[in-house]
Amino acid sequence: MSPPAPTTNSNNGVPLFQPGAIDTYFQSHNSFDYNPTSTTSVLKxxxxxxxxxxxxxxxxxxxxxxxxxxxxxxxxxxxGSGFLLEDWQRLGKVIGIEPLPGSITQCKKMIKKENINIYHILHAYRRATEVENVEDVEACKDVRRFKTVAELRKYTQNHKMYYQKEFAKGSVLKGLLKHLR
Structure with missing residues (x-):
């Protein structure tokens, strides 16, 4: 998916939401009434x-x-695919990591330490605003950072927000997975 070209000042950004693969999945069920929006909970x-x-x-x-x-x-x-430093830094900013590491390896290490439900990150990106500079990205208030894996596990179990490892092909998504069962 190519984000739309910014049409306003890069500090303000432009709405990024465009329907994606999840929306295509829902729309493939003909008798199901679904209208893609950035605020829709994909699990619900x-x-x-x-x-x-x-x-x-x-x-x-x-x-x-x-x-x-x-x-x-x-x-x-x-x-992102995980091949660009900017993708890792943008993810770091979205989840609230400061200061941003200067290499992909360091970004991966910092992000791997975080205990965050993947669905929270996905929802944050579905509601994101595109900005030109990584420095202008703001942490998403909806991304909950848990202090421990045990807290993340309890939250994930209570809300049934699991993502199965065998379906994670993208390197960024794989890097975020934790063993929760």
């Missing part, structure tokens, strides 16, 4: 879709796999 929408379609547990599990593959594609499209 998946649950609504499962109810709407009347899926049994086996079908729901199969569809969850397709849904998580779409998340991987969209995460990589929005966050």
């Amino acid at each position: 929408t998946f649950k609504r879709l499962a109810i709407n379609q009347g899926w049994d547990e086996e079908r729901r599990r199969q569809e969850k796999g397709k849904f998580q593959k779409a998340i991987d594609v969209e995460f990589t499209d929005r966050v």
